[in-house]
Amino acid sequence: MHVKTPAIGLLLLASWLLCITGCAAVPLVHRFGKFHEVHVPLDGVETVVTPATVTAADVHAMRAQLAFSGASVRGDDALREEGRRELDRALRLEPANVLALRMLMQFERGLPVNEWISRLEEQVARRPDDGEAWLLLGQLLGYRERGVEQLAALRRAVALLPGDALAYNNLAWALVTTGHPQEALPLATKAAMLAPWNASFLDTYAAGLFALGRCPDALRVQARAVDLIPHHAQGSRRARWFTDKLGEYQSSCGQVADRGEPIRSPDRERDAR
Known part of the structure; x- marks a missing residue:
């Protein structure tokens, strides 16, 4: 499951597309897991708007994303077919359009x-x-x-x-799963700081901590990852992975993890994670 925060311009464009594609039931911002609301006074922050070019292929890919999301929510096969047609248009214009390829990975099988x-x-x-x-x-x-x-x-x-949390997370995961947790941990820490609501990023962070023998910290972070699993995904493969890893850390607490032992993972789109 890919997690990526689009640039504000693309988000606004996606919002407009949402209105014209009939997918009003699809939220652009989702609430996952359990959270506590804390009110903290913050200093003002200046926002710098960076212009970006949106190609015709990007627009078709975003329309496909909205159509697939709407089809998932509404169980609408016609909308799903519209998403496939939009992907075809995007890839005819740009065979390596990244957003379109991500849509294929997320919503289609047999890639x-x-x-x-x-x-x-x-x-x-x-x-x-x-x-x-x-x-x-x-x-x-x-x-x-x-x-x-x-x-x-x-x-x-x-x-x-x-500053891209997904990039930090994916590199951290590749490093920790190949036995390089020392190099992975700073990257995983950055990803978790940038997106503390993302259970997969916390799972990566916990894996790095555990591989370095920091069992109490790994337990705390992994427990938070489990807490962030949304109710509708409790029985999913990803949720089982999180809970199984928490059980593994709990059973190993007090023992020093083998720092060179790679962590085995299921075949998944890690950020996509």
Whole structure:
């Protein structure tokens, strides 16, 4: 499950598209898990608006995202077909459009991963400053166990996308699962600080802590990740993973974790996590 906060301009455009696609029941902001409301006075912050170019392919991909989301909420097969048509239009215009490829990964099955890897490799060769393409490429390379190339792509994404929680999280997860928790922990910490409501990011953070033998901290963070599982997803594979890891940490508390032991994970879209 991909988690990504769009730029405010894209969010506004998506809101407008939401009105014209008949998906009014789909919220743009979701509430997950259990939260406590705390009122804290904050100093004023100046906002700098950064203009960004939205291509025709991006618009079709966003329309597809809204259609698929609406189809999920309403069980509307016609809307789902409209989403597929919008994806086709986006990919005809830009075969390596990152948003469209993410929609395929999120809503469609049987993704031809090798084909998309080739497309994204061509994309980053043409546009080496495309951080989103590097991020998705790193994710897909992980599915093919091309670990060295995956780490290189994710490092590039982190360098190009400063402050992007997903990039920090994905690199941290790749590092912790290949036995490098010391390097992973600062990245996982940044991701958790940027998106403390994201259970998957907290799961990555807890994994790094546990791999370094910080069992009490890992328990506390993993318990929070479990607490953030939304009610409708309690029985999902992702939820079972979170609760199983919490049980593992609880049973191992007081023992020093093997710092070089890779953590095995299910085959999942980690941020997508």
